[in-house]
Amino acid sequence: xxxxxxxxxxxxxxxxxxxxxxxxxxxxxxxxxxxxxxxxxxxxxxxxxxxxxxxxxxxxxxxxxxxxxxxxxxxxxxxxxxxxxxxxxxxxxxxxxxxxxxxxxxxxxxxxx
Amino acid sequence: xxxxxxxxxxxxxxxxxxxxxxxxxxxxxxxxxxxxxxxxxxxxxxxxxxxxxxxxxxxxxxxxxxxxxxxxxxxxxxxxxxxxxxxxxxxxxxxxxxxxxxxxxxxxxxxx
Numbered sequence: 001x002x003x004x005x006x007x008x009x010x011x012x013x014x015x016x017x018x019x020x021x022x023x024x025x026x027x028x029x030x031x032x033x034x035x036x037x038x039x040x041x042x043x044x045x046x047x048x049x050x051x052x053x054x055x056x057x058x059x060x061x062x063x064x065x066x067x068x069x070x071x072x073x074x075x076x077x078x079x080x081x082x083x084x085x086x087x088x089x090x091x092x093x094x095x096x097x098x099x100x101x102x103x104x105x106x107x108x109x110x111x112x113x
Numbered sequence: 114x115x116x117x118x119x120x121x122x123x124x125x126x127x128x129x130x131x132x133x134x135x136x137x138x139x140x141x142x143x144x145x146x147x148x149x150x151x152x153x154x155x156x157x158x159x160x161x162x163x164x165x166x167x168x169x170x171x172x173x174x175x176x177x178x179x180x181x182x183x184x185x186x187x188x189x190x191x192x193x194x195x196x197x198x199x200x201x202x203x204x205x206x207x208x209x210x211x212x213x214x215x216x217x218x219x220x221x222x223x224x225x
Contacts, residue, residue: 004155006155033212040217040218041217041218042117042201042215042216042217042218043156043201043215044215045212045213048212057212090155090156092156101144101146101158101161102158102213103158104148104155104156104157104158105155106154106155107153107154107155109153
C-alpha cells in the first residue's frame, strides 16, 4: 500500500545532542511537510518542500533543519534539542502544489532528557 | 492572520450522534478538512468540503459549512466507542500559503 512512513516511532535524545528524524513516502508526491505537535495542541508547520524547493516558516527556530535528498525521503534535523522540543513530529505529503489534501505519517514522538 | 477554533472536549453515549464544531477566520479558505487522531498515532483524513458547498455526507459523517459565519461542523451518526479520538478541523487555500492551518482539536469521548 502506498503510504507515509516515519522512523523511528519513538526517539529519545539527550539535551543538546543532535537528532535526526526520517520520513519516506511511496506515494510519489511532490510536496512534503514537517509539523510539530505538542501535547494538546494543533500541529504546527515547521517547513515544507515543493520538490527540492525548501520553504521555511517564519517562526521555525534555526535549531531545526531539513533535507530532502530525493522525492521519497525527507529528514528533520534538530541540531541542539532542548526540553521544549519534546513533541510529536508529523510528516505529511501532498500530490503537488495545486493539491491541499495532505496524507500524514504516524509520527515520531521525541523525548528530550 | 489565520485562526481556527474548536471546543476542547465532547462526551456522548454510544449510539448517540456527535456534533463537533469549528470556526475559522480566513475568508480565502478553499478547503476545510476534518482529521481524526487516535492516541499515539498520526492524523487520518476523514473528510473534506470545498468552500462552495454547504453540506457533504459520507456514510456516518455529515459535514455542514456556513460560509457566511465561517462555521464548520462534523456530525457523526450512531457514535461508536471506536470513534473516541481527537478530531482536528483544518483549513487550506488555493492561493498563497498552501499549508493547512489546524485547530487545537476536540477530544471526543464515547461512553458505553
